[in-house]
Amino acid sequence: MTLDATMTEVSLDxxxxxxxxxxxxxxxxxxFLTKADLLGNWFHPADADLAxxxxxxxxxxxxxxxxxxxxVEEATPHDYMKWSFTVGPMEGAMTTVEWHLHEAPGGTRLSLVHSGLPKNADAFGLVMALDKGWHGFLSNLHGME
Amino acid sequence: MPPNLQPVFRALGDPTRRDILRMLGQEPMTIAEVSEHFDMTRAAVKKHLVMLSDGGLINVEPRGREKVNSLNAAALKPVFEWLSWFDKFWDDRLDALKTAIEKDQSHDTGRNND
Incomplete structure (x- = not known):
């Protein structure tokens, strides 16, 4: 089997x-990851505890x-949690955030995996408004590289 | 220290502010000029401009007695590079979490020692 071009594309991380x-x-x-008030100490306060x-x-x-x-798509207390996740500027495009908690000497190792991010901004629609004048910004941006 | 991306994130999180930004991308405007395009009070427009300014997305320069707002396209650069944007975003948040937990734990320790 030869490596096919599609697979190469898919594996772009x-x-x-x-x-x-x-x-x-x-x-x-x-x-700290699930309680409404404690989330406010480091992220933003939640409307309610996460469940x-x-x-x-x-x-x-x-x-x-x-x-x-x-x-909150999955929550296995103290070990693992999976969120669908978006922020305002993403125009509702959903990504995936996973939290893994591992016991470590003297505390906890917390790992975050944020996946589902497109390769560029196009898919988020922030640039949707190319026809509304964003292309001016984009040429400025290219000029800065 | 990673730059704090919250202000730019907040500034872009609102459709009206994105509209204002697009307009300022066409030409610099005073508050009065921006207000003409929206069905809201000048004070409300000003609040949006302050948030855009907090996010570094616009430059505000005096012109006579007025202030002219213009787009600072450089501040948008990391926004168009979502990966690096979120990379810094999570660095900021995890730093804040570490700080919050350390504070919480030392507080607990203090209490236990009482």
């Missing part, structure tokens, strides 16, 4: 992976503007 060590037990880290199968909404503390939202 647009996934973001992050990992951070946190000096707290998994249960406490889980609280599997439920939609979530994170709002600006300042004026209540919608900041990030989606659905």
């Amino acid at each position: 647009t996934t973001i992976r992050k990992s951070v060590f946190l000096a707290a037990p998994k249960a406490r880290v889980w609280d 599997e199968g439920e939609d979530y909404m994170l709002r600006s503390e300042k004026d209540g503007d919608r900041m990030c939202w989606g659905k």
Whole structure:
């Protein structure tokens, strides 16, 4: 079998992976990921505690503007959580955010995987308005490279 | 320290502000000129312009007694590069989480020692 061009294209990786060590037990880290008020300490306050199968909404503390939202697609307490995820400028295009919690000496290793991001902005429709004048910006942007 | 992307994120999160930005991309305008295009008070337009300015998306320069708003296209560059945008976005958030948890844990420790 030869490697086909389609497969090469599919394997182009647009996934973001992050990992951070946190000096707290998994249960406490889980609280920071799911409790409405604790989410406000590092992200944005949620309308309600996050629960599997439920939609979530994170709002600006300042004026209540919608900041990030989606659905909690899976939640296995203290180990794993999967969100559909979007932000305002994405015009409703959904991506996937997964959280993995691993026990580590003295705390927790928290890993984030953000997938489903297109290769460029086109698919998000932020540039949808090329006909409304964005092309001017884009040529400016190309000029800066 | 990664740059804080929250202001640009907030600025772009609203359709009216994106419309204003598009208009300023065509030509610089005063608040009064921007207001003519929208069915809202000048104060409301001003609030949107302040948020665009907070996000670094527009430059505001005095012209006589007025202020002229113009697009700062450079601030849009990371926005068009979604991967690097989210890369920094999550760096910011995870840094904030680490700080919040450390504060929380030291608070707990303090309480236990009482």
